[in-house]
Amino acid sequence: xxxVVQSPRYxxxxxxxxxxxWCNPISGHNTLYWYLQNLGQGPELLIRYENEEAVDDSQLPxxxxxxxxxxxxxxxxxxxxxxxxxxxxxxxxxxRGAGNYNEQFFGPGTRLTVL
Amino acid sequence: RKEVEQDPGPFNVPEGATVAFNCTYSNSxxxxxxxxxxxxxxxxxxxxxxxxxxxxxxxxxxxxNRASQYISLLIRDSKLSDSATYLCVVNVGGYNKLIFGxxxxxxxxx
Numbered sequence: 001x002x003x004v005v006q007s008p009r010y011x012x013x014x015x016x017x018x019x020x021x022w023c024n025p026i027s028g029h030n031t032l033y034w035y036l037q038n039l040g041q042g043p044e045l046l047i048r049y050e051n052e053e054a055v056d057d058s059q060l061p062x063x064x065x066x067x068x069x070x071x072x073x074x075x076x077x078x079x080x081x082x083x084x085x086x087x088x089x090x091x092x093x094x095x096r097g098a099g100n101y102n103e104q105f106f107g108p109g110t111r112l113t114v115l
Numbered sequence: 116r117k118e119v120e121q122d123p124g125p126f127n128v129p130e131g132a133t134v135a136f137n138c139t140y141s142n143s144x145x146x147x148x149x150x151x152x153x154x155x156x157x158x159x160x161x162x163x164x165x166x167x168x169x170x171x172x173x174x175x176x177x178x179x180n181r182a183s184q185y186i187s188l189l190i191r192d193s194k195l196s197d198s199a200t201y202l203c204v205v206n207v208g209g210y211n212k213l214i215f216g217x218x219x220x221x222x223x224x225x
Binding site: 031040041042043044045048055056091095097098099100101102103104106107108109 | 146147164202210211
């Protein structure tokens with residue numbers, strides 16, 4: 001079974017530029033998560049989708065971040081404009097459902113560097 | 116205070132050693148608990164879930180103390196391949212919202 005796929009794996013941009021990350025979850029997984037992981041820290045949830053609906057976006061900085069999952073499968077996370085402090089790893093995860101014991105499987109992440 | 120706090124590490128131990136990691140959480144309504152493993156520049160992967168009665172998987176033993184809001188992970192007979200960062204994870208609410216600790220780094224040397 002293929003795992004969670006993310007692209008690109010690495011991205012270097014200058015501040016104020018836009019950037020987008022793509023995620024394809026494991027087939028059949030209805031719940032998709034985007035996390036941000038800073039160096040030396042654990043992942044922090046940005047947004048959670050149940051199918052195409054964003055059910056928890058309370059931690060997404062909406063002034064510059066946006067996300068979509070139009071057909072309830074793959075998802076895109078966008079930052080516009082990027083700031084120096086956005087340099088981090090952006091992880092996508094998926095699970096079969098939203099119940100407490102549904103294991104979350106993570107993709108390899110996109111490492112963003114903002115110069 | 117952070118919602119999930121862990122020993123900062125790093126823990127440097129020789130092969131064959133026994134090492135224990137501790138974790139405390141602040142939300143008494145937390146419902147489920149996990150340990151994830153993260154290798155350098157890789158994604159986190161579930162190591163084990165932590166059940167109220169404690170559970171064991173080979174060389175790994177996890178314990179939960181709800182009264183003290185404390186979780187532990189014990190690794191016996193450490194292997195070089197155990198070198199990684201171990202993330203303590205708590206599920207708050209009823210919809211699989213995971214809160215991660217900052218992780219404890221383990222380095223096992225020959």
